[in-house]
Amino acid sequence: MAIPVAYNFRNLLVRKTTTVMTALGIALTVSVLLAILALVNGLNSSLHSTGNPLHVLVLRKGSTTELVSNFTRANFQVLKDKPGIARDSSGQPLASLELVTILNLANASNPDGQNITLRGVTPAGIELRENLKIAQGRWFEPGKREVTVGDSIAKDYPQARLGSKLRLGSWDWDVVGVMSAGQSATNSEIFADLNQLSADQNRSAVLSSALVRTTDPVAADALIKNIEADQQLNMTAMSEKTYYDNQTSSGAPVEFLGIFCSIIMAVGSAFAAMNTMYAAVARRTAEIGTLRVLGFSRGSVLLSFFIEAVLLSLIGGLLGCILVLPLNGITTSIGNFATFSQTAFNFKVTPAIMAQGVIFAIVLGAFGGLFPSFNASRKEIVAALREA
Amino acid sequence: MRHLPLILKNCWRNRRRTILTVLSMGVSICLLGVLLAIYHALFAVQPTEWGALRLVTRNRVSLTLPLPQGYREKIEQVPGVKVVGIEQWFGGKYIDDRPEHMFARFAAEPDKLFLYRGELTIPEDQKRAFQQDRSACIASRSLADKLGWKLGDRITLIGDIFPGNFEFTLKGIFDDPTHFEALYFSREDLEQSMSPRRRGNAGTFDILVDSKEDVPQVEKAVDDMFHNAPVQTKTESESAFFLSFVSFLGNIKLFLMSICAAVTFTILLVSANTIAMSVRERVREVGVLKALGYTRNIILGLILGEATVIATCGGVVGLLLASGLAGAVRNMPGVNFFPQFKNLTIVPPVAALCLLLAACIGLASSFIPALGASRISIVDALRSTE
Numbered sequence: 001m002a003i004p005v006a007y008n009f010r011n012l013l014v015r016k017t018t019t020v021m022t023a024l025g026i027a028l029t030v031s032v033l034l035a036i037l038a039l040v041n042g043l044n045s046s047l048h049s050t051g052n053p054l055h056v057l058v059l060r061k062g063s064t065t066e067l068v069s070n071f072t073r074a075n076f077q078v079l080k081d082k083p084g085i086a087r088d089s090s091g092q093p094l095a096s097l098e099l100v101t102i103l104n105l106a107n108a109s110n111p112d113g114q115n116i117t118l119r120g121v122t123p124a125g126i127e128l129r130e131n132l133k134i135a136q137g138r139w140f141e142p143g144k145r146e147v148t149v150g151d152s153i154a155k156d157y158p159q160a161r162l163g164s165k166l167r168l169g170s171w172d173w174d175v176v177g178v179m180s181a182g183q184s185a186t187n188s189e190i191f192a193d194l195n196q197l198s199a200d201q202n203r204s205a206v207l208s209s210a211l212v213r214t215t216d217p218v219a220a221d222a223l224i225k226n227i228e229a230d231q232q233l234n235m236t237a238m239s240e241k242t243y244y245d246n247q248t249s250s251g252a253p254v255e256f257l258g259i260f261c262s263i264i265m266a267v268g269s270a271f272a273a274m275n276t277m278y279a280a281v282a283r284r285t286a287e288i289g290t291l292r293v294l295g296f297s298r299g300s301v302l303l304s305f306f307i308e309a310v311l312l313s314l315i316g317g318l319l320g321c322i323l324v325l326p327l328n329g330i331t332t333s334i335g336n337f338a339t340f341s342q343t344a345f346n347f348k349v350t351p352a353i354m355a356q357g358v359i360f361a362i363v364l365g366a367f368g369g370l371f372p373s374f375n376a377s378r379k380e381i382v383a384a385l386r387e388a
Numbered sequence: 389m390r391h392l393p394l395i396l397k398n399c400w401r402n403r404r405r406t407i408l409t410v411l412s413m414g415v416s417i418c419l420l421g422v423l424l425a426i427y428h429a430l431f432a433v434q435p436t437e438w439g440a441l442r443l444v445t446r447n448r449v450s451l452t453l454p455l456p457q458g459y460r461e462k463i464e465q466v467p468g469v470k471v472v473g474i475e476q477w478f479g480g481k482y483i484d485d486r487p488e489h490m491f492a493r494f495a496a497e498p499d500k501l502f503l504y505r506g507e508l509t510i511p512e513d514q515k516r517a518f519q520q521d522r523s524a525c526i527a528s529r530s531l532a533d534k535l536g537w538k539l540g541d542r543i544t545l546i547g548d549i550f551p552g553n554f555e556f557t558l559k560g561i562f563d564d565p566t567h568f569e570a571l572y573f574s575r576e577d578l579e580q581s582m583s584p585r586r587r588g589n590a591g592t593f594d595i596l597v598d599s600k601e602d603v604p605q606v607e608k609a610v611d612d613m614f615h616n617a618p619v620q621t622k623t624e625s626e627s628a629f630f631l632s633f634v635s636f637l638g639n640i641k642l643f644l645m646s647i648c649a650a651v652t653f654t655i656l657l658v659s660a661n662t663i664a665m666s667v668r669e670r671v672r673e674v675g676v677l678k679a680l681g682y683t684r685n686i687i688l689g690l691i692l693g694e695a696t697v698i699a700t701c702g703g704v705v706g707l708l709l710a711s712g713l714a715g716a717v718r719n720m721p722g723v724n725f726f727p728q729f730k731n732l733t734i735v736p737p738v739a740a741l742c743l744l745l746a747a748c749i750g751l752a753s754s755f756i757p758a759l760g761a762s763r764i765s766i767v768d769a770l771r772s773t774e
Binding site: 017068102271332 | 622653
């Protein structure tokens with residue numbers, strides 16, 4: 001027969017100082033883990049929501065990122081005539097030739113500046129990105145030195161606010177609008193007119209990449225195969241979704257460091273929980289004897305102490321979730337080695353992540369509680385009663 | 389001090405608890421030690437003798453954009469500048485994307501490289517072979533040892549920033565005191581692979597100055613010189629240049645600091661909890677000691693001392709673990725690109741800080757229980773049934 005769980009609850013309540021301290025230790029461990037998971041989750045969901053599976057990104061063969069890719073205007077003409085590309089209302093293929101480069105912007109927390117992706121696009125490029133909306137101001141006008149900035153850029157960098165001027169090389173560019181693209185990585189980019197930008201950068205003939213909309217997923221696959229096989233074009237193609245999904249690896253160093261830290265902290269917390277449970281066992285020796293006399297088996301005593309340890313860590317885990325909740329929604333940014341610039345995103349504390357934290361706490365508590373519970377169950381009745 | 393044996397005996401009374409506490413604190417202090425060592429390596433370490441004399445000039449907009457090669461002649465004119473070399477980050481791929489095949493690859497100028505990177509040593513004949521053969525490459529000893537390269541081996545790099553396959557013969561292995569894993573090949577070879585339109589660019593200019601005092605002035609002079617040019621420059625000390633890669637990853641300072649704070653607070657909780665437990669169990673004993681004539685202050689000292697001894701033991705265990713862990717961090721494949729981590733050790737200031745922190749935590753965490761115990765009246769203490 002099992003000892004009621006209420007007994008464990010009351011025991012934790014009676015020793016509230018010890019309970020709170022141990023639980024708080026576990027909570028801190030869990031919150032470190034959760035903070036990292038929330039960060040990685042935020043980054044990934046931002047990148048996952050950027051790519052459209054119908055979009056195909058075309059790069060120079062051998063290059064894995066837009067930044068190091070080259071794309072000539074001649075190649076773009078060949079590409080536009082490929083089968084499977086969707087057309088707009090006027091019958092023009094939905095294809096966008098783009099120039100991707102980087103600029104450096106400084107703010108108070110980064111006086112040396114951070115790299116920001118600057119994308120030269122034509123109206124087709126804006127049309128392709130359906131979730132892209134103007135939040136303030138307007139789009140840049142073709143042929144003018146004007147830019148429209150992503151809303152997280154506008155928020156973070158005073159130089160990129162609406163109405164300011166950005167220095168690119170030898171010229172000043174006016175910030176005429178702020179664009180918003182939901183949670184996507186485009187929020188961390190700056191858009192400008194392709195022709196003006198490429199002329200200023202001496203890259204009129206050789207741009208970076210092309211993005212095309214296909215009519216359906218089957219056509220997308222066929223187009224990718226077609227481009228890969230085209231020896232003359234010598235280009236590589238992938239779905240835009242795959243491209244952004246691959247970039248989630250940029251969160252890997254931080255994720256690794258965070259998980260590494262939380263595992264070490266968990267080992268420390270497990271020892272601490274063990275200490276607390278051993279003390280609990282030692283103090284309640286007489287009680288254990290009584291329970292045994294009442295007819296509870298060794299197994300029930302073991303289970304009861306084990307449950308108590310798990311309860312303790314559960315409290316810690318829940319406390320950890322509460323500690324980390326204020327992080328939810330806070331914007332941060334991390335360097336993306338694919339774009340060699342910053343990707344901004346929000347911390348995302350989701351129920352799934354919190355569940356992971358609670359499970360982590362319970363595993364930790366189970367390790368800490370196992371030996372003390374075993375110890376409790378091994379006590380001889382007579383010796384236990386006499387000790388008191 | 390004459391109470392030290394008593395303190396030690398008390399520590400060892402509940403062995404299991406003491407060991408668990410020491411282990412728990414040790415593991416946490418180990419983490420703290422490694423994080424502080426990383427912090428130290430990133431933000432506090434002094435550059436080496438040669439490193440302190442080097443500046444790196446890059447494109448103001450971004451490292452990924454080139455500078456015109458012709459800037460070199462102008463930079464050479466700046467007073468205090470001794471040598472200006474060009475280096476170009478190659479990127480690319482060696483065999484596959486496995487982490488052990490990731491290392492730094494640069495196109496450099498064989499005749500200049502060893503002038504401004506004076507800490508690199510290479511046998512004279514290997515150096516000459518590298519300088520005479522455009523298709524030669526050289527590798528650092530740590531890299532050659534890791535991948536089992538011997539002189540004369542053929543090494544193929546697959547370009548991404550610079551398209552094409554590049555084949556080199558390993559003509560030299562150099563020793564680098566920082567154990568950075570790097571491969572250098574001739575910039576001339578890279579230039580020849582490109583269309584004439586793309587030639588004549590430099591990734592970075594590596595400037596060697598005459599003395600440390602010249603650094604700030606050269607930094608300013610170079611950037612001022614190109615302030616109104618179409619392509620502007622950013623010149624900074626080599627250590628600042630390396631640091632910019634780390635800050636690129638995110639706000640590492642804040643990240644390290646918040647984890648350190650969480651760890652410290654956890655240790656404080658663990659330690660306070662243990663001491664409170666052991667004091668609570670010993671109330672009656674305190675009564676006996678008091679009845680024997682031990683004063684409040686001695687009782688206070690005994691308990692504070694016990695906590696400090698246990699915490700310091702935790703600190704020592706933690707530091708031992710930390711030096712092992714630092715070794716593991718040094719050998720992680722991903723750290724190849726961060727020369728700061730290649731020599732990560734628990735340096736004396738970090739070790740001292742950890743021990744000090746451990747002792748302080750011991751004192752702080754035991755203060756309240758110790759105060760309570762020292763103040764309890766003899767009668768109450770003796771009556772206690774704990």
